[in-house]
Amino acid sequence: MTNHWVDIKNADVVLVMGGNAAEAHPCGFKWVTEAKAHNKAKLIVVDPRFTRSASVADYYAPIRPGTDIAFLGGLINYLLTNDKIQREYVVNYTDLSFIVKEEFAFTDGLYSGYSADKHSYDKSSWDYEVGADGYAQVDPTLKHPRCVYTLLKQHYARYVPEMVERVCGTPKERMLQIWETIASTATPTRAMTIMYALGWTQHSTGSQMIRAGAMVQLLLGNIGVAGGGMNALRGHSNIQGLTDLGLLSNQLPGYISLPSEGEQEYAKYLAARTLKPLRPNQLSYWQNTPKFFVSLMKAWWGDAASAQNNWAYDYLPKLDKLYDMLQVYELMHQGKVNGYIAQGFNPLAAAPNKAKMTAALAKLKFLIIMDPLATETSEFWRNHGELNDVDSSKIQTEVFRLPTTCFAEEEGTLVSSARWLQWHWKGASGPGEARSDLQIMAGIFTRMRSMYAKEGGAFPDPILNLTWKYAQVESPSPEELAREYTGNALKDLADPKDPTKITRKAGEQLAGFAELRDDGSTQSGCWIFCGAWGPAGNLMARRDNTDPTGIGQTLNWAWSWPANRRVLYNRASCDAAGKPYDASRALISWNGRAWGGADVPDFKVDENPAGGMNPFIMNPEGVARLFARANMAEGPFPEHYEPFETPLGYNPLNPGQSQAINNPAARVFPDDRAAFGKAAQFPHVATTYRLTEHFHFWTTHARLNAIIQPQKFVEIGETLAREIGVTTGETVKVSSNRGYIKAVAMVTKRIRPLKVDGKVLHTVGVPLHWGFMGTAVPGFLTNTLTPSVGDANSQTPEFKAFLVKVEKA
């Protein structure tokens, strides 16, 4: 979230799209209720299904799964053509005036530089024109034929309401009513928040859907303001912490990327991540990357990381490719993976195409399950009848189950969607032989380390030299780890302005990342967390909900990264002179000497606004990007592409271009492509989702949850039910090109057939929950049906739009 949960109460309009907050985040959804009750806020829900969120919405519009970019592109076009943008904000704080390279082009759904063989782009033309002074060129009049404003208008001119209706199936009148309500927030005194979740991420164009949402918010001036923002609702406890700590295959902690195999040289690696300003007097905060990187390497390898060995740069893997979930299972399926640790993860249930997953797991020599529950993955080899019809005698994988404690049985911190690190204390001890994940990982590590010490190996140094200074070697405490990942001084730190003054003694915790240094005198395992355990102690454990301004800025409750800042980009809530656009919900302001207010300023605290420094300090431009430059795989502007399993077979926006039907830059493995189904055989559009009553595959093990939602069902509309001769409560068979499931049919008015480009399409809702383990009625795994293809940037699987056939079982 750019903002935070409580801040949603400040919104005037709430758009829930690509998510179902009432269903999946009922506790956070209370803030929508507050906004409605105390702010007269209007709630808009756009979803293929009429959801629990829709049940309390002011406006609901149906949409065909996977067409959100068309809807949002249409909205961008509407805002631009009707001049419903917050002009001063957009001109000053976005790249609208920046001039793009002459070579940049977009024709028939493809951007310049496309290679059809490689399914990827040469992105060199996707950038600004840079002058001799090294700065990007701009045209503040916005008249230049290649300025971002002109290109943006051109790009979305095709997304007229009639076209959007054809693509999305959303009735035009309802769409225009919603766009008008959204456009009402273009004034500085009205704000809209966007709440989204997996309904946007789990598409082959998911990252671009989110970008399109963010672009709408920028045009309306809704980023950086109270009650605004792009708010990703994280579904899994600590999935935010996972990304913050860099547990993605190509990431280091704090959003620093790992080197690729082409980056063997430390200096080049660092230079590519140390971004110089692209406009005069911009902060470009990533100029500080060396301080963050060196402090990380010191935290990991201590004295073994020194200036002489480039801070142990050689210890880091250099990636030949992304090793995301889909890639690893592809390699496993090819027999190229020997062992796998599933830690708090149930891939048989959670990954696409169960048949492929089963075959892949069967090729492992060993599989380790770390989980409090007996997961489906831990039993992938056992025959559970039709629900898991495997021949156990043909599976030789050795499965080890290591029972772990669950979240309530351990202390430590979790990062909420709001970026809050909240310390929690254990409520009970784990049962039986359960151990914490920390203890298990420490046990595995120390044994590996002694094997490397005894037996050597190709490159034992990174393992042997790993910092491991915990009081109990086999059981590091959450406190010890927290002090390490937040950071402390390794030597006495002298004041750069007065070397005789010591600002921080060796061993002392640091107050924030501004104290980090690139000379090896500080360590921090995750720079964005620096200060969470500061000189004053564990700030994550704070529980003071004092809210002096009444807008929910409780700065002494827990700790929010970065720097305890609650609303990112909050400098953008003020005009160029530093005066809040909306005084009734001011976050910060310039008082003539410094920035301050209800939030920690996301800005250089003593920077006079007259100097022209812009609010988006993490970008070298200083402004927010409507034109993504080379940062996205499939293009600088979001473009609608059909889901890989498209019910149409063509892209109505680019009908003549066969290479632009689906995401041209997506990575699809040949076996997965062969497993795609066609609309002729599988005419119904399926989308998966979660229910309030359950959490993934855990709570089907819990009796209370099983009582209130006991058995797997699928939702189908009344028209489709009539067509296939099914009444509610009967069993249906849902098949895709990868397998079938059977479930109870829930026939509902909440899913209506959509008219898409003259064709009537039926949507089928398939809840994710239930499997063959647990207390609830045993059921089929939903991911038996889903296709194995990911978003071109994040590789998040396309669980939200695929083709099936529903028939009476």
Added chain:
Amino acid sequence: MALQSLDIIRRSATTLPEPEARHAYTGQVAKLIDTTKCIGCKACQVACMEWNDLRDTVGTCTGHFENPHDLSEASWTLMRYTEYENPKGDLEWLIRKDGCMHCEDPGCLKACPSPGAIVQYANGIVDFHEENCIGCGYCVTGCPFDIPRISKKDKKAYKCTLCSDRVAVGLEPACVKSCPTGAIVFGTKEDMRRHADERIEDLKSRGFDQAGLYDPAGVAGTHVMYVLHHADQPGLYSGLPEKPRISPMVRLWKGSAKPLALFAMVATAAVGFFHYMGIGPNETDESDEEAARRELEKRP
């Protein structure tokens, strides 16, 4: 259950005078369920089972969102879902938390023939004391909202207690505590009516012209009230009765018929007494005994 801090103002089938020393000085209580804020998450159902140590069976899906399928001795509250297409052609998903309404004039208590099985506290809560229940099911007949359920296990009647044990010590009911959107609130009846007025004003501003409070007069008002978008059509909400009232049979039996029945009983006893005193006891002679023997012999 009997609670020291809650005075009983009414008991089923008893004429003993009730204690009157204490009074609900701070006002009678009420739970307000705002169907327009409810997202149907069922947290209230789970909280109810947890607080009251109830576990219904793990059932099946019958193609509806309701689970369990009905109220039972182990499910004292239940979310009921209705898909309603309004005259404009828009869909509304009307979700109502069903359970005991805690009537000011409780039909169950009126109908109950077992002394002290059903009571009403001074604060307005209607409670079942299962230890006194004889399982006759008259409370089911007496309830205009079809709430009490007789357990198959112990043949006793069960329903929501409005967490009388929690309320007695100054806590809100478990369902109120668990509600994430504040759709269920609890306080004095007066405060709840005031809160409802604010909600209705907001709903009217959003186009629900018929928004209103459900506090039916037929049972002298209830201590569980609803805010409805369509107060003119309570039936839309899974058959919420439009004009609930205690069944005329219960009224007859416990109302005007009660003194008549009492008179009939007294009259029978009196007639018997005067017969005995005036004519003497009934006696049999030889021919009566002979007739009885013949009757017996006719049987196979």
